[in-house]
Amino acid sequence: MEYKYAKNENYEDFASGRVLYHGRGMTNFPVRLAQEIYKRCLQFSPIKEDICLYDCCCGGGYLLTVLGFLNQDTIGRIIGSDINPELLETAKKNLSLLSEEGMNKRIAEIKEMLSSYQKQSHIEALNSAIALRNMLRKKIKFEVYRFDALKEINLKAKPDIILTDVPYGNMVDWTGNEENNILDKLLDTLYGICSPDTVIGLCMSKKQKIRNEKFIRLEKQQIGKRKFEILKKD
Numbered sequence: 001m002e003y004k005y006a007k008n009e010n011y012e013d014f015a016s017g018r019v020l021y022h023g024r025g026m027t028n029f030p031v032r033l034a035q036e037i038y039k040r041c042l043q044f045s046p047i048k049e050d051i052c053l054y055d056c057c058c059g060g061g062y063l064l065t066v067l068g069f070l071n072q073d074t075i076g077r078i079i080g081s082d083i084n085p086e087l088l089e090t091a092k093k094n095l096s097l098l099s100e101e102g103m104n105k106r107i108a109e110i111k112e113m114l115s116s117y118q119k120q121s122h123i124e125a126l127n128s129a130i131a132l133r134n135m136l137r138k139k140i141k142f143e144v145y146r147f148d149a150l151k152e153i154n155l156k157a158k159p160d161i162i163l164t165d166v167p168y169g170n171m172v173d174w175t176g177n178e179e180n181n182i183l184d185k186l187l188d189t190l191y192g193i194c195s196p197d198t199v200i201g202l203c204m205s206k207k208q209k210i211r212n213e214k215f216i217r218l219e220k221q222q223i224g225k226r227k228f229e230i231l232k233k234d
């Protein structure tokens, strides 16, 4: 796949565990790829500003937080949900970094570690935190919920873009389901919270398949061991 939107930049300020919190069992998603998928979804969306972005398997909120930083011009609200309550606590901490208060709190935390341990990694974390704080232009509202995405998602809002990196075995697997048509089941749940304009960017391993007839595929791309599909309601 050729990148159309996301530049080949140094994204190390977003390294998980540096300024953004890394929770136990969290996976890492490449920042450039996340940005590319978001921008491609935005291209298909008739709504171009004040976007409500939702991730139904948000884990520690890494993907959502990074996208929040990089897309303050288009994102107005972020919603994350996951089945794992422990990861949701990390998601809240990560998403709080999208405000000056949250980032100042994180900077104070890093400064305290630096004065206690004087590690090079803490100096790097402090520099990255200052760089991320300088990126902040507005406060993005966020909400975090515990939902089983295969059963019921109880959102009041209809998200404009749903971007999610689904479990695919190695590090994280689906909780609560053994069936092999699992992505179709996920799409059945998502159907209820989509407006006709909602655009879904679904990231999965290249072995996973979608056959849900309630949605049409707008795009499909493969990158290494991953693939993503962009869908909307038929």
Ligand SMILES: C[S@@+](CC[C@H](N)C(=O)[O-])C[C@H]1O[C@@H](n2cnc3c(N)ncnc32)[C@H](O)[C@@H]1O
Binding pocket: 026, 027, 029, 055, 056, 057, 058, 059, 060, 061, 062, 063, 064, 081, 082, 083, 084, 087, 147, 148, 149, 150, 164, 165, 166, 167, 168, 172, 173, 174, 175, 176
């Ligand atoms: C690949 S990880 C997503 C990582 C996330 N994008 C991030 O930035 O940290 C997949 C997530 O799906 C969650 N998950 C597994 N089964 C689920 C279910 N039935 N409903 C909702 N989330 C589920 C896992 O807890 C895990 O956090």
